[in-house]
Amino acid sequence: MNIIEAGHLFKRFGAVTAVNDVGFTVREREIFGFLGPNGAGKTTTTRMLTGVIPPDNGTATILGHDIQSAPVLAKQGFGVVPETSNAYTDLTAWQNLMLMGELYGLPRALAEKRSSDLLGMVGLVERKDQKVQAYSKGMKQRLILTMALIHEPELLFLDEPTSGLDVQSTQMILTLLRDLNQQGTTIFLTTHNMEEANRLCHRVGIIRAGKMVAIDAPEKLKTAIDRVHKIEVSFEREVPGDALAGLEGVIEISHTGDKWQVTTQNKDLTIRSLVTFGQQNGVAIVTLNTIAPSLDDAFLRLTQEAKS
Amino acid sequence: MNPAGFPEQVRRAWVIAKKDIRIYYFKGPVLIFGVFMPLFMFLAFLAGSRQLPLSFLVSGLVGMTLFFSATAVSPAIFPWEGQAKTLERLASCPVTVEAIVFGDMIASILFGIGITIITVIIGLALGLSLLHGITLLTAILLAAFCFSAIGMLLAVPPTNVPSNIMILSSLIKFPLVFISGIFVPLEQMPFLGLVLSVFSPLTYFTDLVRYSFTETHYFPVWIDIAALAVFTIIFTVGTMFLHKRTLPKRM
Numbered sequence: 001m002n003i004i005e006a007g008h009l010f011k012r013f014g015a016v017t018a019v020n021d022v023g024f025t026v027r028e029r030e031i032f033g034f035l036g037p038n039g040a041g042k043t044t045t046t047r048m049l050t051g052v053i054p055p056d057n058g059t060a061t062i063l064g065h066d067i068q069s070a071p072v073l074a075k076q077g078f079g080v081v082p083e084t085s086n087a088y089t090d091l092t093a094w095q096n097l098m099l100m101g102e103l104y105g106l107p108r109a110l111a112e113k114r115s116s117d118l119l120g121m122v123g124l125v126e127r128k129d130q131k132v133q134a135y136s137k138g139m140k141q142r143l144i145l146t147m148a149l150i151h152e153p154e155l156l157f158l159d160e161p162t163s164g165l166d167v168q169s170t171q172m173i174l175t176l177l178r179d180l181n182q183q184g185t186t187i188f189l190t191t192h193n194m195e196e197a198n199r200l201c202h203r204v205g206i207i208r209a210g211k212m213v214a215i216d217a218p219e220k221l222k223t224a225i226d227r228v229h230k231i232e233v234s235f236e237r238e239v240p241g242d243a244l245a246g247l248e249g250v251i252e253i254s255h256t257g258d259k260w261q262v263t264t265q266n267k268d269l270t271i272r273s274l275v276t277f278g279q280q281n282g283v284a285i286v287t288l289n290t291i292a293p294s295l296d297d298a299f300l301r302l303t304q305e306a307k308s
Numbered sequence: 309m310n311p312a313g314f315p316e317q318v319r320r321a322w323v324i325a326k327k328d329i330r331i332y333y334f335k336g337p338v339l340i341f342g343v344f345m346p347l348f349m350f351l352a353f354l355a356g357s358r359q360l361p362l363s364f365l366v367s368g369l370v371g372m373t374l375f376f377s378a379t380a381v382s383p384a385i386f387p388w389e390g391q392a393k394t395l396e397r398l399a400s401c402p403v404t405v406e407a408i409v410f411g412d413m414i415a416s417i418l419f420g421i422g423i424t425i426i427t428v429i430i431g432l433a434l435g436l437s438l439l440h441g442i443t444l445l446t447a448i449l450l451a452a453f454c455f456s457a458i459g460m461l462l463a464v465p466p467t468n469v470p471s472n473i474m475i476l477s478s479l480i481k482f483p484l485v486f487i488s489g490i491f492v493p494l495e496q497m498p499f500l501g502l503v504l505s506v507f508s509p510l511t512y513f514t515d516l517v518r519y520s521f522t523e524t525h526y527f528p529v530w531i532d533i534a535a536l537a538v539f540t541i542i543f544t545v546g547t548m549f550l551h552k553r554t555l556p557k558r559m
Binding site: 047050053070073075076082086089090091099102104147157 | 309311316317324327331392393397398399401402403556
């Protein structure tokens with residue numbers, strides 16, 4: 001089942017086209033990473049999906065409700081952690097949570113229980129009666145996450161949730177997101193932190209200059225960007241380079257230290273050839289690694305291709 | 309519970325109003341424009357117009373107080389919230405724009421009524437008699453609603469700089485005070501002033517307050533009430549319609 005269905009979303013601000021014909025789906029219980037460089041259209045797309053701004057064209061169905069024609073029903077089912085901290089700084093953490101509970105129509109007792117649990121989870125119980133203006137950035141971000149979770153949403157939108165945070169807050173938030181996803185929450189995560197996306201997301205979509213340039217699982221994206229692959233292999237004793245260069249699928253070889261780096265167009269075929277080579281020549285393989293491009297490489301390649 | 313249903317949205321508007329009361333009532337600009345401004349204008353007027361009867365002056369003070377206080381909170385909330393990015397928080401919550409606007413209006417109405425009741429009490433303490441209490445109560449309720457809608461209308465331009473809205477607000481509010489029979493009785497106004505006063509809802513409210521304290525009035529009471537009701541409906545519908553269009557531009 002698709003939790004988010006975005007189709008042909010288009011948004012223009014004056015002469016600038018911020019989002020141009022963007023469409024994708026997010027499946028139930030998925031962590032979907034929405035990646036792109038600064039100004040690519042990530043936040044604008046998220047704001048259209050969350051009903052904060054209307055698209056000039058296109059549709060978005062969230063949890064089965066059209067965000068334009070039934071915004072309240074759609075919003076009732078999701079929580080949002082926006083890009084910038086936006087708790088009420090004149091209120092305490094507790095008052096902010098009670099406000100959210102009331103806005104989502106929760107009974108008071110349930111809102112209080114959820115608030116206590118959530119504040120405990122993010123380590124803010126001791127500071128719950130302090131005004132938010134005295135909070136650090138990390139504390140504010142943790143509070144905002146609890147505000148988005150007060151009504152136990154099926155879907156959570158997060159726009160750069162760990163941007164500028166310390167390691168402790170970042171780890172706490174990422175662990176919490178992983179736990180939430182395991183409990184069934186679908187997560188739409190906007191980020192430009194590749195490592196974060198690589199570790200968390202089932203699939204990622206990459207946007208560049210308002211257009212989607214790729215949607216796939218991180219590992220597939222990494223491998224898809226290069227038609228050639230690199231395999232690093234070391235044997236228990238010296239082997240002739242000519243013999244390796246002649247193996248099936250091998251394009252190029254290079255020798256560094258005790259390792260051979262083999263470039264191939266067909267990773268599977270070359271690995272099989274290397275194993276067979278070892279067996280036939282009575283030489284054991286000590287290590288064999290495929291060197292995959294990082295998600296950073298994939299991101300840079302895809303966004304640069306779109307630019308050119 | 310249908311979150312999109314009318315009763316639930318009204319309930320959520322009340323939640324927004326409670327939040328506004330907690331956060332915005334004691335902000336500097338609200339106290340300056342809603343409490344001190346009418347008070348000092350009244351004192352200045354009192355010092356320079358000793359020949360006018362106390363009943364006229366207090367009626368004017370009540371009119372001015374409600375007008376300034378009910379329009380002090382509502383224009384600033386949207387720019388403040390836009391600036392603090394909390395408006396985006398509200399916009400992503402399951403509340404309609406109408407409910408957000410209505411919530412801000414409720415906070416403004418209650419602020420206006422609260423401050424105005426104090427001035428009525430001051431008037432009574434100074435020896436004035438309240439001749440038509442029900443009329444005064446009706447007028448205050450209706451006018452508070454109407455003026456808070458005017459306040460929300462002033463916040464329609466999608467700026468997130470509160471001072472810009474406060475300047476615009478002053479530019480519109482002050483001329484209204486001078487054409488609405490607060491400082492100059494309608495009977496003594498020049499023809500042009502009288503024509504302009506017809507288009508100010510404050511005129512009808514001030515007329516009703518005078519009637520409540522002195523039994524003198526310029527327009528029939530039912531016309532005053534009907535005019536206030538019509539202005540209230542027009543401004544409320546108008547502000548909700550316009551904010552729905554401009555809210556996304558604040559994000």
